[in-house]
Amino acid sequence: MNWRSIWAIAKKDLKEVRQNKAAWGPGIVVPLVFAIIMPMMFIILPQVIPVEDVQRELGDLDVMLRAMPPALQALFEGKSLEQMFVLYMAGFMLAPLFLIMPLMFSSVIGSDSFVGERERKTMEALLYAPTSDMELFLGKVLAAVIPAIGLSWITYVVYIIVVNVASYPLFGEIWFPLPTWYPLMLWMTPALAVLGISATVLISSRVRTFMEAYQMSASLVVLVLALVAGQISGVLFLGVGTTLVIGSIIWLVDAALIYLSVKKFKRSALVAKL
Amino acid sequence: METIVEVNGLERTFGQNRAVDGMTFHVKQGEVFGLLGPNGAGKTTTVRLLNGILPPSGGTARVFGFDPATDGQKIRQQTGVLTESPALYERLSARENLEFFGTLAGIPENTLGQRVLDILKFFGLQERVDDKVETYSKGMKQRLALARALVHEPPLLFLDEPTSGLDPEAAQQVNELIAGLNERSGQTIILATHNLLEAQRLCDRVAVLNKGRILAMGSLTELTSKLWPTMWVDITFWQVPSESAWGAVKGQRGVRQVTGQGEAWQVQVESAEVIPQIVQQLAGQGASILKVIPRDYTLEDIYFALQAGEK
Numbered sequence: 001m002n003w004r005s006i007w008a009i010a011k012k013d014l015k016e017v018r019q020n021k022a023a024w025g026p027g028i029v030v031p032l033v034f035a036i037i038m039p040m041m042f043i044i045l046p047q048v049i050p051v052e053d054v055q056r057e058l059g060d061l062d063v064m065l066r067a068m069p070p071a072l073q074a075l076f077e078g079k080s081l082e083q084m085f086v087l088y089m090a091g092f093m094l095a096p097l098f099l100i101m102p103l104m105f106s107s108v109i110g111s112d113s114f115v116g117e118r119e120r121k122t123m124e125a126l127l128y129a130p131t132s133d134m135e136l137f138l139g140k141v142l143a144a145v146i147p148a149i150g151l152s153w154i155t156y157v158v159y160i161i162v163v164n165v166a167s168y169p170l171f172g173e174i175w176f177p178l179p180t181w182y183p184l185m186l187w188m189t190p191a192l193a194v195l196g197i198s199a200t201v202l203i204s205s206r207v208r209t210f211m212e213a214y215q216m217s218a219s220l221v222v223l224v225l226a227l228v229a230g231q232i233s234g235v236l237f238l239g240v241g242t243t244l245v246i247g248s249i250i251w252l253v254d255a256a257l258i259y260l261s262v263k264k265f266k267r268s269a270l271v272a273k274l
Numbered sequence: 275m276e277t278i279v280e281v282n283g284l285e286r287t288f289g290q291n292r293a294v295d296g297m298t299f300h301v302k303q304g305e306v307f308g309l310l311g312p313n314g315a316g317k318t319t320t321v322r323l324l325n326g327i328l329p330p331s332g333g334t335a336r337v338f339g340f341d342p343a344t345d346g347q348k349i350r351q352q353t354g355v356l357t358e359s360p361a362l363y364e365r366l367s368a369r370e371n372l373e374f375f376g377t378l379a380g381i382p383e384n385t386l387g388q389r390v391l392d393i394l395k396f397f398g399l400q401e402r403v404d405d406k407v408e409t410y411s412k413g414m415k416q417r418l419a420l421a422r423a424l425v426h427e428p429p430l431l432f433l434d435e436p437t438s439g440l441d442p443e444a445a446q447q448v449n450e451l452i453a454g455l456n457e458r459s460g461q462t463i464i465l466a467t468h469n470l471l472e473a474q475r476l477c478d479r480v481a482v483l484n485k486g487r488i489l490a491m492g493s494l495t496e497l498t499s500k501l502w503p504t505m506w507v508d509i510t511f512w513q514v515p516s517e518s519a520w521g522a523v524k525g526q527r528g529v530r531q532v533t534g535q536g537e538a539w540q541v542q543v544e545s546a547e548v549i550p551q552i553v554q555q556l557a558g559q560g561a562s563i564l565k566v567i568p569r570d571y572t573l574e575d576i577y578f579a580l581q582a583g584e585k
Contacts, residue, residue: 008377012363012370019365125361125422127327129378130350267327267346272288 001138005131009139013113014147022210023112027105027147031155034098036162042089043166046082068092069237075178083170090163091178095238096227101155102189103224106148106196107217113140114204115213124274127267137265141197148193156185183243191250196220198257205264205273275302278338278430278462279324285332286319286486293319295486296333301464303429306456308473309466310577311483317466318358319486321432324464325350337430351380354423355432360415364408368399368418371407372425379426389425397421397451413444420451431455434466445472452476474573482580489580498571501579504530504542506569507549511537515561522555537564 017023068076072092076084117123126136156177163176177185200217207213227246230236238246279301286294294316301307309317322328324337326346335342337349363371372390381389394400397417407415416436423431436452437445453476455461467473473480474494481491490497514536523541524532528548533540541552549568556563 002380005378005380008374012366012374015370016363016365120364121359122361122363124357124359125355125375125419128325128350128353128355128357129375130347130380131378132347268329271322271327 002131002135005129005135006139006142009131009136010143010146013109013117013140013143016116017109017112017143017147020112020116020210022214023108023116026108027151030101030104031151031158034094034101035155035158038094038097039090039159039162040166042094043086043163043170046085047170069239071180071237071239086167086170087175090167091176091181093232095181095184096224096231098152098156098159098184099188099192099224099227100221101152102148102193103196103220104218105151106144106193107200107220108214109147110140110144110197110200111204111210111213111217113143114201115207116210118204118270118273119209121274123270127271133266134262137201137262141201144197144200145190145193148196149190152189152193153185156181156189180239180243183240183247184238188243188247188250191247191254192224194254195250195257198254198261201261201265202257205269275304277301278303279307279464280336281320281324281333282335283333284320284323284330284335286316286323286328287331292486294323294330297481297483297486297488299481299488299491301462303462304456304460305479306463306465306477308477308480309464309483310468310470310473310477310480310573312468312581314485315468315483316486317468317483318434321355321434321464321466325353325355325432351426352428353430353432354426354428356420356423356434356436358435358438360419362407362415362419362422365406367404367406368394368410368421369403371418372422375422376425381426393421393425394418411444413440413447416440416444416448417451420448424455430462430464432464432466435468436465437467437469437472449475470572470574470577480573482577484581489583490576494571494573494576497573497576501576502571504544505546507541507543507552508565508567508569509539509541509552509556509563510565510567511539512562512564513537515556516559519556519559519561522559523552526552526555 068088072088075087075091079087117126131139160177164174167175196217199220200213203216204213207216227236227238231238236242277300279299281297281299284294284297285292297316297320299307309315309320311317319328323330324335324342326342326349329343338352340348342349363374366374369390372393373386376386376390391400391403394403397420399414399418399421402410402414407418410418420436423433433452437448440448449472452463452465456463456476463476465473465476479491479493480497482489482497490500492500520532523529523539526548528544529552530542530544532542543549543552546568549566553563553566
């Protein structure tokens, strides 16, 4: 395995993606909304608007929060209503939304890398390069996975800072991240980044344009939205154990999809699509 | 000269379509070998088969002794391919394009930068090394694509329609560069083209293809003598020659027939050697010869004769 070639392919793909606004646009907007705008809204609002007014608008917050799973109840112990609200919103409800990022980033970059290369008619020259099919595949996968995980982690770090700074007047201490966030960031985020790219590789063999691949792979976000819905409705609580189990299932699916992708990613198949 | 490409009964089918149908040919080191044929003749498929990016359906091939079906990567380390469309990364600069392909070809890091600059200079692109390729003209892109195929100094170069879509001036520039490569460094070149003038100018030998099959193969002279065993000579006189001159030429050994009248004759001879003897005969008969022009067949004549025979 020639790692110099693999890195060269990954670096070249990233340089190309940087020039495609449709690809990197979401990479700036989504983290901005998730890491800065949303937490600011949920943290600053209850500090500005009296809880009584919020209660009048939203119904009995206290009753809703007291109905949360026991693990969350333990965190609410001894907290004021404002603190409970912030803890619920910033530390619990928004958590699965962050999982959209690795999935979206890797499928967008992957679409540009796998389908965009064919669409821009540059694939043929690459196929004539003295690399193996596996090196070509790995270079392109790394080009999608590394920035997807990296961007997600940077967003987490910004989110952690924003949440702690904005809620410091309310809590008087650094309380975030909660333990449930660690498996989410370190186990499930990489799993979803790999899921995004492996699904995109399979999709790429069936579509002709970057936008088609982008739209089809973006439909995977529905999976994450199911987690969000489950968490909000109280059906599912993404605690440490649950996150590790769901993450493991995703890793297993990843392994199967990567196996299929490697089998499909052959020069002879790619050249037939030119 | 060593044979570096050996193709025996090579076949490739796509469904019912036989893109390459039992091709057999050899290419020697330092040769410029042409694959000449219309669109769909199987030229590009042959280039792909020989570089191991497409497996054959039948037959065998050896390039530098390696089988493309199993050792494609080893072959591609020693070949450079100019694809029909330049296939350049338009959002990147010329330098970035060449550095990328140079890295994949295994050029050491410490020499890569200089090698890229040298080859860009050779192709007259040194002023624009850091400009994005999308700002280049078609001719410049084609020169850059040729530079990419040569960046790792491969001993075997495949050129697939190298002047397709270029204006005459740019096409001439590219052809001069290709001719120069073979003359200067003895590079072996396989040229796939439908441009007859280009093939005539550049190729030592050609294989004329149609529907995946080789119709004929050889140098221009070999193909001409295969197709037309005799040749025609046009003779123009200053004054109408005597009747005896006509009879003398007609009776000359090696002359098949004499046609024409007055000052313009056409003589069919068995070989070029007969022409000086005819001139001597005519001079002996006191004929005042103005011009003696043996008719040359071009690759175009050969090509159309073969394609017509096929139909």
